[in-house]
Amino acid sequence: MQFLRAILLRLATTAVTLFGAALIVFVVVRVVPGNPIAMMLPPNATEDDVARLRALYGLDKSIMEQFVIWLGGVVQGDFGTSISLRRPVAELVLGRLPATLELSILALILAVALGGAMALLGTRWRGRRTEAAVDVANGVGMSVPDFLWGLLLILLFGVLWPLFHISGRVSPQLDLPFSTNFYLFESLLRLRFDITADLLAHMFMPSVALALPLAAIIGQLLKQSLKETMGLDYVTLARTKGYGETRVILREALRNAVLPTLTLVGVQFTFLIGGTVIIERLFSYEGLGNMAIDAVINRDLPLIQGIVIVFAALFTAVNLVVDLTYAALNPRLRHA
Amino acid sequence: MKANLTRRSLLQATTAGVALGAMGLPARAQEIDELVIAYNVNLPSWDPTTGPSAVNPTIQGIYQSVFDMFIHQNTDLSPAPGLITDWGWNDDDTQVWMDVREGVVWHDGEPFTPEDVVWSLERAADPESGNPIQSTWATIGNFRIDGNRITGDVLQYDPTIFKWMYFLTGYVLPKHYYERVGAEGFEEAPIGTGPYMVDSFERNAFVRLRANPNYWNGVAEFETVTIKFVTDATSRVAEVESGNSHVTLEMPYEEYDRLRQRPNIAGTDMPISDIGMIFINDVEPMLDRNVRLAMHYAIDKELIIDRLLSGYGVPIDTMQTPDYLAYDPSIEVPTDPERAQELLAESGYGPDNPVRFTIQTTRGFKPKDYEIIQAIVGMWRRVGIEAEIEVYEIAQHFELRAADELAPAAFYNWGNAVGDPTTSTGFAMYGPSPHSVWDGQDLIDMINPLWGESDEEARIEGWQEVDRYIAENGLVIPLLQYVQPILHDPRVEVTQHASGALLPHLMRRA
DSSP: OHHHHHHHHHHHHHHHHHHHHHHHHHHHHHHSSOOHHHHTOOTTOOHHHHHHHHHHTTTTSOHHHHHHHHHHHHHTTOOOBOTTTOSBHHHHHHHHHHHHHHHHHHHHHHHHHHHHHHHHHHHHTTTSHHHHHHHHHHHHHHHSOHHHHHHHHIIIIIIISOOSOSSOSSOTTSOOOOSSSOHHHHHHHTTOHHHHHHHHHHHHHHHHHHHHHHHHHHHHHHHHHHHHHTTSHHHHHHHHTTOOHHHIIIIIIHHHHHHHHHHHHHHHHHHHHHHHHHHHHHTTOOSHHHHHHHHHHTTOHHHHHHHHHHHHHHHHHHHHHHHHHHHHHOHHHHTO | OOOOOOHHHHHHHHHHHHHHHHTTSOOSSSOOSEEEEEESSOOOOSOTTSSGGGGOGGGHHHHHHHSOBSSEEOTTSOEEOSSEEEEEEOTTSSEEEEEEOSSOBOTTSOBOOHHHHHHHHHHHHOGGGTOTTHHHHTTEEEEEEETTEEEEEESSOOTTHHHHTTSTTOBOOOHHHHHHHHHHHHHHSOOOSSSEEEEEEETTTEEEEEEOTTOTTOOOSOSEEEEEEOOSHHHHHHHHHHTSOSEEEOOOHHHHHHHTTSTTOEEEEEEEEEEEEEEEOSSTTTTOHHHHHHHHHTOOHHHHHHHHSTTOOEEOSSSOOTTSTTOOTTOOOOOOHHHHHHHHHHTTOBTTBOEEEEEEEOSSSSTTHHHHHHHHHHHHHHHTEEEEEEEOOHHHHHHHHHTTOOOSEEEEEEEOTTOOGGGTHHHHHOTTSTTOOOOOHHHHHHHGGGGGOOOHHHHHHHHHHHHHHHHHHTOEEEEEEEEEEEEEOTTEEOOOOTTOOOOGGGOEEO
């Protein structure tokens, strides 16, 4: 009961957070220099043309009036119409969200797998050259930003050894028999592994570019945490029972050592989603981040608002999931 | 079993690995079945007559692949018979007439008719349609159809009305189809009469086109064309380097020079209808003619083009490029730093007492834009002008320009795909226009009679006089005409269009 109340409270604070984010974004995008009407004025535009276009896009009203109208629409599920794409914002944003989610989740899986493997290797052979190599790799991984990894991957696997696709999400030649925009998941469910392979060939480089910095952080933190846990009494007891070092790490130490890493992964995952903006642009991946850049360039106010709201909702949802997972794994919190 | 790593086995393994990897490489030796173009911008909307994309010059190449304009345009910017084969005014300029091409069909097989032309013109003139150039289209109306001839009344005389028929928003859309499917349906499945039909479209990703087998102007050579939207220049270059795309455009000139040397990549370039210029706002210290002229005289445009743009650019002294109708080579503003110093000295300025102001520029919007302004500021400093650079976004430029709040000097580019002086000097320098920041009444008075001048020769001469007056008084600083670089597979022959539009139907197998 207490757990349920905590979730409801969290959902209520999430709603307040989203409202605050919406209000701030709504005002800020209208206050900063650059407006969509000035962007679309033809060479021979007159003052009447300017006034007509402002009225057409509802920009002739005060900011608060515009906000109230927009909020009234949002309550009914109408986020407005994109100025540049001329489509309902909700349809556009929800249409792109699956692509970004799939890319982010794949990057997260890669980061956890790579970071976890590095941490285990460094712990298993701690104090040796392997640990030093892991530390160097983690240092490089953390110090190079994701877009530079992206450029390096393009050079390696796009140009010098062209194994993967440089741009896009799926090959234009393929017919996609899907009912949702979760192409990767749906291709797996429908056993269309030819499409899965094509999707992965497109997602490989952007997901690795996103994953490498996060993998380095995970590797470093988990290794540190594992090393501390390896010195605890219950681990020593396991060793005296004759268990091998690898089994001690995997069966005894890992479960306790993973908790601080889990919190970090949750926080970092939100940064990873934020990082998709640049990476999607670099790889022309048709996700929400790529659309966000176009929306900002074109000063497409309704679209910017829609994208920011979705990103904000995503961040709060991820934090909620992390908190719940943490509580489920940590008995002290579960029974509190 | 023990594996022995010898030099031979390593060589064999490496060869096998490379061969395996090469299986994924596009085969360059084969003939190209499907042309793939890495395009530099996204296509936001399929309606070429409404919204911001309607006035975005970079997208027009995609629109012209699917839709026909009322009047066609040759690669040198001159008009050519299109869906309208012949056109003109009556003797007293109170009516316009247009002859409509016969035997054309829409992509859905329905016949193209004069009703489509009238509907497109009336829709463009409708204030509710969202056409950004509605006021121009509203200068003609009350259309009548007689056979394949359309006649309409001139509601307000505009000598450039037929030029707009091959410029922004000058497209013919299908009346029957649009009325049936509506705006949303048209976005989902657009049709036109153009050389290509839309096969599939993934927003922000690609559009796949199929050649229109019934195209009235000859079937395009490539049956299938995929246009991938690759907005990042590095990725675009990589697309061509890897062989994933056959054609791409707009990359740094250094990259262009480097890559065109390779045996599997060719390069094509030509000057296009896009210029770099510095707007001058009529605020202090720009109210001083000596300062304005000194700014212009101090700039060595040849040096900038040579050093910063690898020689790709054409220096200009007016807003007309050599391809434009009102180009007058006798109007010159030579590089003359000594003259600049003399002019500044007349106004009490010099290297020890420089005139100070702010210059705004974009950074990364056009090739080496910021670096060009840095170089110019350096040239100015030597003669006694101290300019502080302020970087702004292109959206800010548009808003500041429309509000007449640009800094005393502001760098921008100006496209003019019809090459008419009204759409360059006219709208950029006519005070009441939201695009002009120079509001001098003398210039407004010079330009006013030209808007309605029906004698074409007198009209062009009039604009040349305006350009001369602008140059003599330093009211704007035109810098250079841009060159468009295109990298492509040597198996493709690319024909460039002076408007800058990249048109797949002009590409052939080499």
